[in-house]
Amino acid sequence: MILSEDKTMSEHNHHEHHVSSAGQLWAIGIALTLLTILTVGLSYVEIPAPFDVVVALTVAFGKAFLVCAFFMNLYWDTKFNTMLLIGAFAFFILMVAVTLLDTLYRNDVVPSF
Amino acid sequence: MSNHSQAHPAHLQHHFVDSDQQFDAAKMGMWVFIVNEILFFGGLFCAYIVFRAWYPDLFTQAATELNTVWGAVNTLVLIGSSLTVAMAIRSAQKNQIKGLQINLLITIALACVFLLIKYFEYSHKLHIGIWPGAELYTYEGIDHPLAHVFFSIYYVMTGIHAIHIIVGIGLMIWIYIRAKKNEFGSEYYTPVEMVGLYWHLVDVIWIFLFPLLYLIE
Numbered sequence: 001m002i003l004s005e006d007k008t009m010s011e012h013n014h015h016e017h018h019v020s021s022a023g024q025l026w027a028i029g030i031a032l033t034l035l036t037i038l039t040v041g042l043s044y045v046e047i048p049a050p051f052d053v054v055v056a057l058t059v060a061f062g063k064a065f066l067v068c069a070f071f072m073n074l075y076w077d078t079k080f081n082t083m084l085l086i087g088a089f090a091f092f093i094l095m096v097a098v099t100l101l102d103t104l105y106r107n108d109v110v111p112s113f
Numbered sequence: 114m115s116n117h118s119q120a121h122p123a124h125l126q127h128h129f130v131d132s133d134q135q136f137d138a139a140k141m142g143m144w145v146f147i148v149n150e151i152l153f154f155g156g157l158f159c160a161y162i163v164f165r166a167w168y169p170d171l172f173t174q175a176a177t178e179l180n181t182v183w184g185a186v187n188t189l190v191l192i193g194s195s196l197t198v199a200m201a202i203r204s205a206q207k208n209q210i211k212g213l214q215i216n217l218l219i220t221i222a223l224a225c226v227f228l229l230i231k232y233f234e235y236s237h238k239l240h241i242g243i244w245p246g247a248e249l250y251t252y253e254g255i256d257h258p259l260a261h262v263f264f265s266i267y268y269v270m271t272g273i274h275a276i277h278i279i280v281g282i283g284l285m286i287w288i289y290i291r292a293k294k295n296e297f298g299s300e301y302y303t304p305v306e307m308v309g310l311y312w313h314l315v316d317v318i319w320i321f322l323f324p325l326l327y328l329i330e
Contacts, residue, residue: 017136017206019203019206019207020199020203022200025196025199025200025203026196028196028199029193029195029196033192036185036188036192036323037185039324039328040181040328043181043324043328043329043330052329053329056324056325056328056329057321057324059324060320060321060324060325063317063320064317064320064321067195067313067316067317068317071195071198071199071309071313072309072310072313072314078137078141080141081140081141081144084141084144084145084147084148085144085147085148085151087148088147088148088151091152091155092151092152092155092158092159095155095156095159096155096158096159096162099159099162099163100162100163100166103163103166103167104166109167
């Protein structure tokens with residue numbers, strides 16, 4: 001709730017840069033540490049493919065969200081910068097999708113191999 | 114003339130209306146650079162995805178050669194350095210120049226720890242014959258004819274990431290020297306913020322590299 005109050009404040013008064021409290025930053029750091037321990041722990045659990053990758057990537061995206069939103073300050077920043085980030089990711093997905101349309105449907109994977 | 118320089122602080126370029134506009138423009142430019150970085154690493158992740166889709170067994174077998182513990186330690190080292198770089202920016206915003214310098218030094222130290230661990234990982238692999246490329250690869254511990262392919266991907270992805278760490282160390286030394294000259298404070302800390310954004314990006318990339326390379330078995 002403190003976060004949302006800060007947000008409305010910075011929207012009303014654009015000249016104030018957001019200053020995170022030390023407690024907030026430490027909380028994010030600790031959350032990232034716990035998520036790292038979680039993902040290492042989960043790697044020792046037998047999860048059938050492809051859900052092992054799904055679980056690992058879900059945790060990774062959770063960590064990336066925390067870093068982008070609260071360390072890179074996107075939460076308090078202009079929405080344009082968030083749009084740039086989402087746009088980059090969308091084009092990455094497009095690149096992978098179009099590539100897989102080729103590589104997944106070849107009869108001979110790589111002829112020279 | 115003295116009035117003029119008061120109205121325009123030393124850091125403010127003439128083509129900007131005020132410091133806020135300059136700061137926001139710099140930050141947007143930095144985010145455009147981050148877009149470029151994401152798509153740059155995106156090409157490498159794309160190669161990873163293609164080869165993993167082709168040879169799922171290769172990845173699960175070869176990844177056992179990577180040391181999960183050292184990978185996890187390095188993940189925590191980078192998270193710690195992201196925290197200290199965020200604290201450095203906070204110090205600058207609050208005019209605590211000493212705190213800014215100390216946090217930058219801790220960040221540089223953590224970055225060096227990361228590289229040191231990476232150096233030990235690389236040298237161990239090279240020692241037992243795990244080299245990138247079919248010609249140089251001589252290790253026989255992995256029962257897969259394309260084991261070298263996994264390690265080529267591993268070396269290129271972690272190597273380019275490590276180059277980013279080295280660049281980041283250079284940038285932080287530059288910021289530290291400028292902080293020592295008292296160039297930053299709550300009124301002007303744009304370069305600190307931008308180097309911080311860069312450093313967090315390097316952290317985010319490792320957040321994905323770690324599970325995708327070390328945690329598959």
